[in-house]
Amino acid sequence: MKDIPSDTDLILICVTDSAVKEIAGKVLNTSAPIVHTSGSLPINVLSDVTDNAGVFYPLQTFTKGIRAAQLEFPVCIEYTNNTVRDLLLHLGNLVSNTVVALNSEKRMHLHVGAVMVNNFTNHLITKVYDYLTAQEIDTDLLLPIIEETLQKIHTAPPSKVQTGPAARGNREIIKKHLALLENDKELHNIYSVFSKSILRYYSANEK
């Protein structure tokens, strides 16, 4: 990649994590900032290659063919100098009202958190839907409680609004539920891990 035009303002590398470093190494003869968009790659995979390195990480989940319902989401940026910072701030402000500077380590922690609240929540609901569908129960019945759970987060910290058998320390219901799930090892395991964690969390906090 020798033919980078001399008036290039920014080189944005949007590829899978494992390919970023290699691609960046092939970008030669340019003083334009080189920026990646990964939540989990440190900035130094680029700063090894250029003095003008940056990160532009949009914290949202995108699915091909599905329009995002939330048009507003944060963009996390990182930079090796003020020129790159100003460029990324400008770019970020074009698409978001929340542009925050985060170093590589914090961005990685935030990425783990995002994976858990997004991917794991979605998978949990997938597994529950499959389970109810197998029992011939309309999964739409769960939509209001799913929405309520998420709406509440805007009103109060989640730890303060925890409900359910484990939060109440009701081990009898937990046992009953585990028996119901006996044929689905994964859901059984998920139920068990969460109930133990909730039991521990709320009995510890009571002390």
Place this chain on the structure above:
Amino acid sequence: MKDIPSDTDLILICVTDSAVKEIAGKVLNTSAPIVHTSGSLPINVLSDVTDNAGVFYPLQTFTKGIRAAQLEFPVCIEYTNNTVRDLLLHLGNLVSNTVVALNSEKRMHLHVGAVMVNNFTNHLITKVYDYLTAQEIDTDLLLPIIEETLQKIHTAPPSKVQTGPAARGNREIIKKHLALLENDKELHNIYSVFSKSILRYYSANEK
């Protein structure tokens, strides 16, 4: 409890599951339907006591001091005869547009599902918030992705919109994340259980 007025239309028992049967046994000398509100108790804890037994189970999570954001939620009913059915339908229609008849077994399955999508999701977010707070990262940054995850369910089945490292089979990122979580055994365990389950789900579905 001998002094139940003779013009009583309905006796609604709203106590913790383990107390329902005992309370019901003390309600004497009445022909009014006796109804409980539990998701996990079969109707026969009451039908052993009366010919007019019923269940009125509102599928929502309620927290003391927090007003529910979702005012519309399903009510599941069960009954031992048509008189009780008509009464519960009437009562249900006063508070909900979705009143569905479900037998004890299906109601129990639905209750397990509700516990998982509500209590477990809320706990997962609690644990992630605690983790990010310990890293001095603003948890509000996650609000848009949490909302997006939940909004998407109205547009497409959750299994069709799964994203993230495990759905892509990216074991390298999973390893990195597990290393980050090493000091929090519970979150580490949750991450591991979910990633395995997602990996299995999507590699199986590809075949």
